[in-house]
Amino acid sequence: MPPALRRLFPILTWGAAYTRASAANDLIAAVIVTIMLIPQSLAYALLAGLPAEVGLYASIAPLLIYALMGSSRTLAVGPVAVASLMTAAAVGKLAAQGTPEYLGAAIALAFLSGLMLLAMGALRLGFIANFLSHPVISGFISASGLLIAASQLPHLLGIKAGGQTLPELLGSLLRGLGGVNLPTLVIGAAAVGFLLWSRRGLAPLLRARGWQARPAGMVVRAAPVAAVALTTLAAWGLGLEARGVALVGEVPGGLPVPSLPPLDLGLWAQIAVPALLISIVGYVETISVAQTLAAKRRQRIDPDQELLALGGANLGSALSGGFPVTGGFARSVVNFDAGAETPAAGAFTAVGMALAVLFLTPLLHYLPKATLAATIVVAVLSLVDLGALRRTWVLSRTDFAAMLATMLVTLVVGVEAGISAGVILSLGLHLFRTSRPHVAVVGQVPGTEHFRNVLRHAVVTVPEVLTIRVDESLYFANARFLEDTVYDRVAADPGLRHVVLMCPAVNDVDASAFESLEAINSRLRDAGVTLHLSEVKGPVMDKLRRGHFLQELSGKVYMTQHDAMRALAPEVTARVRAAGRSE
Amino acid sequence: MPPALRRLFPILTWGAAYTRASAANDLIAAVIVTIMLIPQSLAYALLAGLPAEVGLYASIAPLLIYALMGSSRTLAVGPVAVASLMTAAAVGKLAAQGTPEYLGAAIALAFLSGLMLLAMGALRLGFIANFLSHPVISGFISASGLLIAASQLPHLLGIKAGGQTLPELLGSLLRGLGGVNLPTLVIGAAAVGFLLWSRRGLAPLLRARGWQARPAGMVVRAAPVAAVALTTLAAWGLGLEARGVALVGEVPGGLPVPSLPPLDLGLWAQIAVPALLISIVGYVETISVAQTLAAKRRQRIDPDQELLALGGANLGSALSGGFPVTGGFARSVVNFDAGAETPAAGAFTAVGMALAVLFLTPLLHYLPKATLAATIVVAVLSLVDLGALRRTWVLSRTDFAAMLATMLVTLVVGVEAGISAGVILSLGLHLFRTSRPHVAVVGQVPGTEHFRNVLRHAVVTVPEVLTIRVDESLYFANARFLEDTVYDRVAADPGLRHVVLMCPAVNDVDASAFESLEAINSRLRDAGVTLHLSEVKGPVMDKLRRGHFLQELSGKVYMTQHDAMRALAPEVTARVRAAGRSE
Numbered sequence A, B: 001m002p003p004a005l006r007r008l009f010p011i012l013t014w015g016a017a018y019t020r021a022s023a024a025n026d027l028i029a030a031v032i033v034t035i036m037l038i039p040q041s042l043a044y045a046l047l048a049g050l051p052a053e054v055g056l057y058a059s060i061a062p063l064l065i066y067a068l069m070g071s072s073r074t075l076a077v078g079p080v081a082v083a084s085l086m087t088a089a090a091v092g093k094l095a096a097q098g099t100p101e102y103l104g105a106a107i108a109l110a111f112l113s114g115l116m117l118l119a120m121g122a123l124r125l126g127f128i129a130n131f132l133s134h135p136v137i138s139g140f141i142s143a144s145g146l147l148i149a150a151s152q153l154p155h156l157l158g159i160k161a162g163g164q165t166l167p168e169l170l171g172s173l174l175r176g177l178g179g180v181n182l183p184t185l186v187i188g189a190a191a192v193g194f195l196l197w198s199r200r201g202l203a204p205l206l207r208a209r210g211w212q213a214r215p216a217g218m219v220v221r222a223a224p225v226a227a228v229a230l231t232t233l234a235a236w237g238l239g240l241e242a243r244g245v246a247l248v249g250e251v252p253g254g255l256p257v258p259s260l261p262p263l264d265l266g267l268w269a270q271i272a273v274p275a276l277l278i279s280i281v282g283y284v285e286t287i288s289v290a291q292t293l294a295a296k297r298r299q300r301i302d303p304d305q306e307l308l309a310l311g312g313a314n315l316g317s318a319l320s321g322g323f324p325v326t327g328g329f330a331r332s333v334v335n336f337d338a339g340a341e342t343p344a345a346g347a348f349t350a351v352g353m354a355l356a357v358l359f360l361t362p363l364l365h366y367l368p369k370a371t372l373a374a375t376i377v378v379a380v381l382s383l384v385d386l387g388a389l390r391r392t393w394v395l396s397r398t399d400f401a402a403m404l405a406t407m408l409v410t411l412v413v414g415v416e417a418g419i420s421a422g423v424i425l426s427l428g429l430h431l432f433r434t435s436r437p438h439v440a441v442v443g444q445v446p447g448t449e450h451f452r453n454v455l456r457h458a459v460v461t462v463p464e465v466l467t468i469r470v471d472e473s474l475y476f477a478n479a480r481f482l483e484d485t486v487y488d489r490v491a492a493d494p495g496l497r498h499v500v501l502m503c504p505a506v507n508d509v510d511a512s513a514f515e516s517l518e519a520i521n522s523r524l525r526d527a528g529v530t531l532h533l534s535e536v537k538g539p540v541m542d543k544l545r546r547g548h549f550l551q552e553l554s555g556k557v558y559m560t561q562h563d564a565m566r567a568l569a570p571e572v573t574a575r576v577r578a579a580g581r582s583e
Helices: A003-008 A011-017 A020-047 A052-057 A061-069 A081-092 A100-122 A126-131 A134-157 A166-179 A182-208 A213-221 A223-237 A265-296 A303-319 A329-337 A344-359 A361-366 A369-381 A387-395 A397-412 A415-435 A476-492 A511-526 A538-546 A561-568 A570-582 B003-008 B011-017 B020-047 B052-057 B061-069 B081-092 B100-122 B126-131 B134-157 B166-179 B182-208 B213-221 B223-237 B265-296 B303-319 B329-337 B344-359 B361-366 B369-381 B387-395 B397-412 B415-435 B476-492 B511-526 B538-546 B561-568 B570-582
Strands: A439-444 A451-453 A465-470 A498-502 A530-534 B439-444 B451-453 B465-470 B498-502 B530-534
Touching: A003 A011, A003 A303, A011 A061, A020 A052, A020 A081, A020 A134, A020 A213, A020 A223, A020 A329, A020 A344, A020 A369, A052 A344, A052 A361, A061 A303, A061 A344, A081 A100, A081 A134, A081 A265, A081 A369, A081 A415, A100 A126, A100 A265, A100 A303, A126 A265, A126 A303, A126 A415, A126 B415, A126 B476, A134 A166, A134 A182, A134 A265, A134 A369, A134 A387, A134 A397, A134 A415, A134 B476, A134 B511, A166 A397, A182 A213, A182 A223, A182 A369, A213 A223, A223 A361, A223 A369, A265 A303, A265 A329, A265 A415, A265 B476, A265 B511, A329 A344, A344 A361, A387 A397, A387 B511, A387 B538, A397 A415, A397 B511, A415 A476, A415 B126, A415 B415, A415 B476, A439 A476, A439 A561, A439 A570, A451 A465, A451 A561, A465 A476, A465 A561, A476 A498, A476 A511, A476 B126, A476 B134, A476 B265, A476 B415, A498 A561, A511 A530, A511 B134, A511 B265, A511 B387, A511 B397, A530 A561, A538 B387, A561 A570, B003 B011, B003 B303, B011 B061, B020 B052, B020 B081, B020 B134, B020 B213, B020 B223, B020 B329, B020 B344, B020 B369, B052 B344, B052 B361, B061 B303, B061 B344, B081 B100, B081 B134, B081 B265, B081 B369, B081 B415, B100 B126, B100 B265, B100 B303, B126 B265, B126 B303, B126 B415, B134 B166, B134 B182, B134 B265, B134 B369, B134 B387, B134 B397, B134 B415, B166 B397, B182 B213, B182 B223, B182 B369, B213 B223, B223 B361, B223 B369, B265 B303, B265 B329, B265 B415, B329 B344, B344 B361, B387 B397, B397 B415, B415 B476, B439 B476, B439 B561, B439 B570, B451 B465, B451 B561, B465 B476, B465 B561, B476 B498, B476 B511, B498 B561, B511 B530, B530 B561, B561 B570
Parallel strands: A465 A498, A498 A530, B465 B498, B498 B530
Antiparallel strands: A439 A451, A439 A465, B439 B451, B439 B465
16 A cells, blocks of 8 residues: 555554444543534534534535544544634624525635645645644633623523624623513523533532532533423423523434535635634644644644645545534544544534534424523633633733634634734744844853853953854844844944854754844955854855855954954963863 | 934935034035936836836936935935836826826825835844745846836837736737837937946046046046937937937926826826835845845945935825835946945936926927937846846755746746745745755764764664754754654664654754654654753753753753763663773
8 A cells, every 4th residue: 555545544544443342432432522512513603603504514525524634542533612713703793694695605615725725735734733822722712702702692581692703792682681682581591501510510519419520420421411301391391482591492313414615716715824824723722632632642743734634624524514524622532531442433413413413403493592591601611711821921921912812812803803803913932032032142151161151150252353153043033133143242342353243052044044143244354353153063164165154254263262252362271271170 | 312313314414513524525426326217217217117207207206305305325216117017017007107096006005105114114024025036036036137128118119018027028029020110219329338338348548548537437428428418419409209219308397296196096006016025125135135235335335224214215206296215236236336435426316317307307298209218228237137037046946936937927927926926936945945855864873972964974783773854943944844854764663762852953842843743752662762852052941941842851951962872772882982991
């Protein structure tokens, strides 16, 4: 079998060694994940403004494809909260909820996102995900969680309200507060209370009654299904629809029919940016979950292969009438904890979801939307991590600023603007930081061949020689700073005869920095000062050799700073070198 | 006198020590620069699509203000080719040439650019200029030179043609070729030929006839004025206007009347981006010229003060009916070579230009536009440096790509798109480069305490200890790469017990890298592997101390890599250390 094929379909590797024991474990995990995934799929479809069955469709084909292509053993893909919110934001601009255009645009979004991920994977562009710094991602996800929770409040209260931003949502909510539907509020509050209690109180209770940890955990995972069943029964038995409780209603049964998404270039152009943002955010989350879980079992994730697998999953979702999917944190952890050993668990989950679509949809008619909203609210509360603001503040003020700006823009302007602002700020702040690198004037430590910062150590310097150590790679953002720094020093000291640039921390030199070095060299020569380099790393030296710089350099390149000083100020250097010995 | 005032107005420093000898030198330089500046000011107004007198206005007030505020002794500001082209591109979208709206928008552009430069100076944001890498600036200026030359061909041929991009200009030119005006062509060709000859042939000729270098140089500088005078006389004497030669026509005499630019917020919003780009490009050019000249006399330039001075000059230009100005390379070199000692030379030049506006404008009526076009074409040829493409290719493929893309986008799409594409590409390529830093697995060099790359040197490693040296600061763009690299190695080697990250080249760690280090630590612990650090720099160590990382680190932080190996594999390390000695 060609290695490329084996790389593209990891199932060919793990599948060949698949055992009955693994299959049994995968099956158990699949049952638990399926029970968790049914209400989640319905809820995230609701969040995305789509019919309930679309959530189920997005939990079948993508899981099968990921099982074939994924390099993670335990990642579970499907609809997730943040991608659903981003879908609603992107598609909501183009069409009204409930129209075929809205559904078509959501499917096209999954299709385009799938194509983009496949292209990035084929071109090995996984590094694009690096443009999202951790604070930006963290701020974005917290803000998305708040937005999502706010967007579900109308469903919990039984009022009509909407909006894409927090001010819009809250304003609309306040205006609608007069029309609260009491039965809906009761169901919503009961569901939220039950779900919160099942997370915090149920497991300790079961353990206290002598349950093992694993079955107790499974019961907790089944709590949302219990909430769904109980509130559905209540809605049916008490005739709540007539009392104003919004129900999911008719859900078409049967498997999705494969079909192409709308091939409308105008539409594609409008959703290209959201598709890219969903792809990148989804990929970052996927990789992060996959690596966390893989590390626990010392397994390997192939980031470029994950792009392909996620792309395939999204294409599969679109072709089977679903919306954008990514790797979900909670469900992957459940899958892992339940003992899944291979991606076959995902395939089994897909079979479970298919059975649900075939046989359970009639039962969903009486499911109150408030129950799904409760599921969403409780799930996204774990996304909101405001403590990260404080932790980031301690580490880095600039990262804190990027995080806060991302959160505020996401809440007030929208998800796409928020993530874009975060990326731009991350880049800008990085450039700002590296554009003023740490630069130290150094002198010789008496009795040694070491050279240290004159401001921090008692060192010896020679008036006619200035040694500047640059603690950063030289590139366009700091090239001019280096020029400014050197000229300032030279202009301030008329007695200067030599400048040595000490480069042990210079890892790279780009064309701009190269030209700056040439400019420094020729301007210093005009001023009667010789330029030398010392401790230049191998790769940087290779680059310097390519141009005319070394021929034009007025001074020399020294292996060590001590060599440089021995050549430029031999008597002083020897005396300082010896000084320590006699002490 | 408060130091802040002294800093804001360098004239207070140099003016206090101003001598009669300096004044005489400055006056001579001013006369030469004035003679050069009169045709240039008219020509660049033509290039910007503005009436000729606007070019003269832009050469009076800005020079006076720069003389008060500039930190460079010899920089000469005024209308320059690239900023004039950018003005034409920005204003051409909003109004038709020759209308009051066109002039108003050009004046507003200078005003807004002045405000932006003042704000950047006040906030000490000079580092923004660093976002333009040298290759991007170089490619942009070469492409601008080509665009400018192409835009002047219709004036040289006496045909009607126009456009903002090279394809538009050339297409329009080809269509108009049938209507070439022969007298215009003769004047244009004669002027171009005379100016080229005066640059290349006149000085050697004069020197051969026994002239000194300095007076010979002055005669050469006066050649454009001679061309202006001769062709004006020819147009008047031969009645060329009747034969279809376009003349400058009526130029209003008298000094400009101070007035406010149009205070139209809608207009300001439309020109905000062009104003920012003109500000930054102009500032980068100004600083580069100023530093080159200052270095020759070992003088100091204050980059933030230059922002303020350039901002003041542009405000002055706008308030006196002029258009955007920057420091010009050619005129500054002439000023320097002619012996200017202080910014007073600029003030004297402003007086010269004011005299020209008062007394010379009637003479400009018969000046053929073809002569001005010839002045522009000959001047911008020195901007086009296609050899830079080859030189950059040798140094760096990625910088070459950024340069070529900037040139092509500038030529084919336009100046604003070109400079924007260049900035985005520079950033993207920088992130790409640093997102995959050089990472080496290292081992101990026998007989020493040194650790080197296992691929490059014959070194000794210990199976249960992996030491990875990272040759780059750790930040969001490469944090994930580090995670991937470490996990790959750990997953590939089940016998591994310790991982040491050797950090002598890590100059900084941001919040993303911090979280990656925490993730690596906890995931390695899950996999039964201990994480250690070695040779961490002081500032990085300070940052690590701020969070909980050091408490949670499964291993230790060692001062040197040798310390780490002595602790983790004492017997092997001691043997390897001794090995060389016995050899």
